[in-house]
Amino acid sequence: MDLSVQIGRLRLVNPFIAASGCFGYGVEYAGLLDLASLGGVCVKGLFLNEREGHPPQRIVETPAGMINAIGLQGVGVHRFVEEYLPPLRAAGATVFVNVCGTSIDEYAEVSRILSDHEGVAAIELNISCPNIKEGGIQFGCSLAGTHDVVSAVRKVTTLPVIPKLTPNVTAPASFARAAEEAGADAVSLVNTFLALAIDVETRRPKISNGMGGLSGPAIRPIAVRMTYECASAVKIPVIGMGGITSIGDALEFLIAGASAVQVGTANFVNPLIWNDLRTGLADYMTRHQLSSVSQIVGTLDMKR
Amino acid sequence: MDLSVQIGRLRLVNPFIAASGCFGYGVEYAGLLDLASLGGVCVKGLFLNEREGHPPQRIVETPAGMINAIGLQGVGVHRFVEEYLPPLRAAGATVFVNVCGTSIDEYAEVSRILSDHEGVAAIELNISCPNIKEGGIQFGCSLAGTHDVVSAVRKVTTLPVIPKLTPNVTAPASFARAAEEAGADAVSLVNTFLALAIDVETRRPKISNGMGGLSGPAIRPIAVRMTYECASAVKIPVIGMGGITSIGDALEFLIAGASAVQVGTANFVNPLIWNDLRTGLADYMTRHQLSSVSQIVGTLDMKR
Amino acid sequence: MATPDILTRMPVDAAARVIANTALSVDYNLVALEAPELAALVRPGQFVMIKPHEGHHPLLRRPFSVFELLRSADGRAHGISILSKRVGTSTALVAGLREGDVVACLGPLGRPFEPVEAPVEAWMAAGGVGLAPFMTLAEALVADGNPPTLFYGARRAADLHCADRFERLGIRVVYATEDGSRGARGFVTAPMAEAFAALPGGRQVRVYACGPTPMMRAVNDLTVARGHRCDVSLEQVMGCGLGGCYSCVVKALDEGGHGHYVRSCLAGPIFDGRTIDWTALGH
Amino acid sequence: MATPDILTRMPVDAAARVIANTALSVDYNLVALEAPELAALVRPGQFVMIKPHEGHHPLLRRPFSVFELLRSADGRAHGISILSKRVGTSTALVAGLREGDVVACLGPLGRPFEPVEAPVEAWMAAGGVGLAPFMTLAEALVADGNPPTLFYGARRAADLHCADRFERLGIRVVYATEDGSRGARGFVTAPMAEAFAALPGGRQVRVYACGPTPMMRAVNDLTVARGHRCDVSLEQVMGCGLGGCYSCVVKALDEGGHGHYVRSCLAGPIFDGRTIDWTALGH
Numbered sequence A, B: 001m002d003l004s005v006q007i008g009r010l011r012l013v014n015p016f017i018a019a020s021g022c023f024g025y026g027v028e029y030a031g032l033l034d035l036a037s038l039g040g041v042c043v044k045g046l047f048l049n050e051r052e053g054h055p056p057q058r059i060v061e062t063p064a065g066m067i068n069a070i071g072l073q074g075v076g077v078h079r080f081v082e083e084y085l086p087p088l089r090a091a092g093a094t095v096f097v098n099v100c101g102t103s104i105d106e107y108a109e110v111s112r113i114l115s116d117h118e119g120v121a122a123i124e125l126n127i128s129c130p131n132i133k134e135g136g137i138q139f140g141c142s143l144a145g146t147h148d149v150v151s152a153v154r155k156v157t158t159l160p161v162i163p164k165l166t167p168n169v170t171a172p173a174s175f176a177r178a179a180e181e182a183g184a185d186a187v188s189l190v191n192t193f194l195a196l197a198i199d200v201e202t203r204r205p206k207i208s209n210g211m212g213g214l215s216g217p218a219i220r221p222i223a224v225r226m227t228y229e230c231a232s233a234v235k236i237p238v239i240g241m242g243g244i245t246s247i248g249d250a251l252e253f254l255i256a257g258a259s260a261v262q263v264g265t266a267n268f269v270n271p272l273i274w275n276d277l278r279t280g281l282a283d284y285m286t287r288h289q290l291s292s293v294s295q296i297v298g299t300l301d302m303k304r
Numbered sequence C, D: 001m002a003t004p005d006i007l008t009r010m011p012v013d014a015a016a017r018v019i020a021n022t023a024l025s026v027d028y029n030l031v032a033l034e035a036p037e038l039a040a041l042v043r044p045g046q047f048v049m050i051k052p053h054e055g056h057h058p059l060l061r062r063p064f065s066v067f068e069l070l071r072s073a074d075g076r077a078h079g080i081s082i083l084s085k086r087v088g089t090s091t092a093l094v095a096g097l098r099e100g101d102v103v104a105c106l107g108p109l110g111r112p113f114e115p116v117e118a119p120v121e122a123w124m125a126a127g128g129v130g131l132a133p134f135m136t137l138a139e140a141l142v143a144d145g146n147p148p149t150l151f152y153g154a155r156r157a158a159d160l161h162c163a164d165r166f167e168r169l170g171i172r173v174v175y176a177t178e179d180g181s182r183g184a185r186g187f188v189t190a191p192m193a194e195a196f197a198a199l200p201g202g203r204q205v206r207v208y209a210c211g212p213t214p215m216m217r218a219v220n221d222l223t224v225a226r227g228h229r230c231d232v233s234l235e236q237v238m239g240c241g242l243g244g245c246y247s248c249v250v251k252a253l254d255e256g257g258h259g260h261y262v263r264s265c266l267a268g269p270i271f272d273g274r275t276i277d278w279t280a281l282g283h
């Protein structure tokens, strides 16, 4: 069964991509599964330089979800291209790099460096991380900021540019449109929801950073809605995510209009989920007599 | 133990209020529990006239949550004051009325009629229902709209006016400020998150209206965050809600800055939750040697 | 005005201990629950809202008809049983309950069946797990000296359960199976139509029906066409069972034939079939 | 460069059948799991990530040390046991596991203990459920002909479990309880200090410690002050156990004494205590 999907000019063997921050640099999983069997591997957010991230406790569970404030700990783009990109290439992974910045220049610089190296399939612009003070979400919560970051990166790379949108706004679709106008090849969403869990005995936040980002099944119904809104608003492909734990969940996003999906939190629970997703999709396509994943994308019937 | 709290000039016997739409008109519960033992009973949203609501299926479960699109079925304000207000008064309930409108005039008119009757303790303005086409959230998603509805109602009533805010915006705190400036006595939040669940076999939404509002434990960490943001932004009291299922959950909202809380979805699961909440609060106050609930409100220590 | 009616309901939220859980087949279970206060209040055809587990998965309770009243030697009801068919998450949890487990059980809820008095005949039409609300009705009718007839349909003989319990009450059971493996081949409407044909002139019948919506609709149509009344027990998705959420509505017709959504947990689940807008029913 | 190291890990995700679940006390359980492929890979002190239930409540797996390797008559490891102390939701679910239940069990994970060779003495310092990683280490040391001493502390005698299993391996167990109900009164550091005092001059010791963070820190301080090395097994909150989430970090000191967050599921959970920034440790 052909499970491949097209994101702009990028062909993925299947629509299932490991979400950024939930799959390390990919290499950590090479002993457990075949990285080439994933539609894509989106690595942890990278700045120009190394970053320590927030002190622990960095995660806490919530009903059907979790809050994280990792603070984008990472090795920086230089160490990434030297130490991690080669084994990823060797493993045959389709590598998405999640690019961070505290300034527009930094986004452009990191993207430029990545473009100089073989083995990067696409750039996902993280303009939506709720967990860092400078940069990130400040661009993702402003239409002009979104436009400017995308335009700047667009100028320095021919790689597909995929801004990742935040759900913490009134109308994500308007951000998808701003990204499209600025030359994005696709958009991905959702990043995490800004959230707070309190230890009532100490009256302090449960995680060290105070607030963090909510992910997991809890957010899925909101993420599906936003994916539908964005896919209805733009012509470029949409990559949907938020709480996918099964093929049924993934299909909701595809039917809502996503051309591919990312899986984050569920990978922690079931690192072999990728096999289930592939098998489940093939089974669904057989039952519904479909020969291409594109026949699923955006087929939601909203009429009463 | 004195569990009472003050919302403006309104004194509640305890901080636990039944949330609108999750407790019928209150009278339905009079056979099961003593309505006077609740801090307040917020009745289902009322327009001027009767309203049929959406066709079933109206609810669907999601991970640790549920989506509803009831469509504000209701008896209208006239039947309410005639048929339901008298038994509520007789039962000793502190009655919050959730007021809806398709126009600013309708909000004002319903509020005026309610003010003419004994037994209404406060007016909660539902400017945040995601489930109806006209009115509601269109005011709640615009700062000017919020301001105008609150001002208009403020003019026609001396009852406490409590606009209920939507979480489907970038910065709920700015809406709390707009409400405060327009003369609101308090704000309540959150209403439900706009959400979508899809039946992947039929490729249609699972509920008849298409989209609906997500409530329940799933949303709690986001609701606590928004409550904290609003309480930090305004001087008027904040009533927090969203996914409260236990005293621990309720305390998170109080510590984040809510002066009282509402319980919606959890009441479906455990209609006697009110007893547990009262007992649990008294126990917490004893353990922490507190003599007044106000000693809990807004005591979150956000310093690292 | 619905208010006074509403105020009379005083359900109990019981922490009910599982006395026994008997698997009747791969998907049917009979669960006996200790709940004396609740059991004492049950009227025919009422239901309970059950949560068989801790935690939020799934979030909400589920409605189940009270199947049997469990009685002590002195005749006092000390518990109830439920007949559960596994279709999803909660019914799977119910199937997995073990003796000694405790389930949250709220009830009794809903408008009960009105048992008719002789000489009006009582016929019960059950499809599959739609059998559940009829044991309490049968007992009431038998106690009133008006034993009913049970028309009991299922896909195949293996899906017919607990009929012996009705026969032990002295009730005539007429079977129908889709594959003809027991009783008439086809739906219960076939033997019912025959029974109507054989009915002595002038004899009135009250039909009570519970099962899949198309089956209830067919039974209602048949019954009404013959000039009798059919009370149906509708199964809507219920969020609370108490009138709190307005999720469980069905479109009921007023005297002018105009449809209004009414809460089936309060105004139902038992409805006079003539008052239902069948085309508006969800599934 | 951590990459090559990472690539050598090849854990297995086993659907492990519960062979037995023994309640040792009100909060301690010993759970035997059938998982031959996984068991074959285990090295001393490694852990597994377990999900004892279906559904999202709780959402994530939980880390547990491999306690024993269960061996067939021919000596082949066909399963593992875990020693679980009930502290919250998942450990309560573990306590409730019944024979025949199947749990998702991913492992083995983490950097293992390095068993020292004679003449270096091996001392194991366990606090409470911190005993768990030491059985596999003890077996390796015994097999190498260098049987360790176990210093085993708990609040009270009733909280000391499974020590007999160590004694059966021929290991000397020195007890300490906070209430003095067995062995020395106080913490394990007291008998350890005595043992250090009694140590023949020039004799080297490697201490291995696992237990509450303050206990491990005290043991490390004591050991390092006496000029020996202490390897500790840290317990951070872990989201994945595989290096995917960066939740489990501890601040490790580089040669210049500068702290960097490293993932304890990959770089640990076993660390040389001198390389840890103890003040930065969460709890």
Ligand SMILES: Cc1cc2nc3c(=O)[nH]c(=O)nc-3n(C[C@H](O)[C@H](O)[C@H](O)COP(=O)(O)OP(=O)(O)OC[C@H]3O[C@@H](n4cnc5c(N)ncnc54)[C@H](O)[C@@H]3O)c2cc1C
Pocket (backbone or CB within 6 Å): C047, C058, C062, C063, C064, C065, C066, C082, C083, C084, C085, C086, C087, C088, C089, C090, C091, C092, C129, C132, C133, C234, C235, C236, C237, C238, C269, C283
């Ligand atoms: C008044 C009343 C009395 C009932 N009595 C009984 C009884 O005695 N025994 C019994 O086995 N069942 C009874 N039911 C039906 C029972 O409540 C449902 O089967 C149950 O809620 C399904 O829960 P679940 O978690 O197993 O399924 P879910 O996982 O929630 O759903 C599984 C599938 O079943 C469908 N479904 C869920 N609820 C309903 C429903 N109410 N009607 C139709 N389809 C539904 C869902 O759409 C889904 O496709 C009764 C229902 C009502 C309203």
Ligand SMILES: Cc1cc2nc3c(=O)[nH]c(=O)nc-3n(C[C@H](O)[C@H](O)[C@H](O)COP(=O)(O)OP(=O)(O)OC[C@H]3O[C@@H](n4cnc5c(N)ncnc54)[C@H](O)[C@@H]3O)c2cc1C
Pocket (backbone or CB within 6 Å): D047, D058, D062, D063, D064, D065, D066, D082, D083, D084, D085, D086, D087, D088, D089, D090, D091, D092, D129, D132, D133, D234, D235, D236, D237, D238, D269, D283
């Ligand atoms: C490498 C490793 C090996 C472990 N081996 C064992 C073992 O063999 N046996 C055993 O019983 N336990 C072991 N633990 C600890 C065990 O993982 C936790 O007790 C468990 O995760 C708690 O889950 P819960 O759902 O029961 O508690 P929760 O409901 O998640 O939490 C209950 C309380 O415990 C606290 N808590 C949760 N996780 C931890 C943690 N990792 N450290 C400290 N406090 C925590 C929470 O903050 C909360 O206050 C190990 C931990 C690690 C990291």
Ligand SMILES: Cc1cc2nc3c(=O)[nH]c(=O)nc-3n(C[C@H](O)[C@H](O)[C@H](O)COP(=O)(O)O)c2cc1C
Pocket (backbone or CB within 6 Å): A019, A020, A021, A022, A044, A045, A068, A070, A072, A098, A126, A129, A164, A190, A191, A192, A214, A215, A216, A217, A241, A242, A243, A244, A262, A263, A264, A265, A266, D245
């Ligand atoms: C622990 C953790 C770390 C994350 N780190 C990143 C990151 O570095 N960059 C990014 O764009 N998103 C990050 N995310 C967000 C996820 O990529 C994803 O958008 C979000 O978790 C929703 O998907 P899920 O519900 O499947 O996890 C992180 C999420 C988690 C849980």
Ligand SMILES: Cc1cc2nc3c(=O)[nH]c(=O)nc-3n(C[C@H](O)[C@H](O)[C@H](O)COP(=O)(O)O)c2cc1C
Pocket (backbone or CB within 6 Å): B019, B020, B021, B022, B044, B045, B068, B070, B072, B098, B126, B129, B164, B190, B191, B192, B214, B215, B216, B217, B241, B242, B243, B244, B262, B263, B264, B265, B266, C245, C246
């Ligand atoms: C079935 C249902 C109906 C609701 N109807 C109303 C309503 O009429 N007016 C209103 O302001 N909010 C309504 N709400 C929102 C709740 O009052 C509350 O804001 C929301 O559910 C979050 O709280 P919870 O998670 O405790 O349910 C409704 C919620 C549910 C679940």
Ligand code: FES
Pocket (backbone or CB within 6 Å): C237, C238, C239, C240, C241, C242, C243, C244, C245, C246, C247, C248, C249, C263, C264, C265, C266
């Ligand atoms: S089930 Fe909630 S109103 Fe009927």
Ligand code: FES
Pocket (backbone or CB within 6 Å): D237, D238, D239, D240, D241, D242, D243, D244, D245, D246, D247, D248, D249, D263, D264, D265, D266
């Ligand atoms: S537990 Fe996820 S990186 Fe260590």
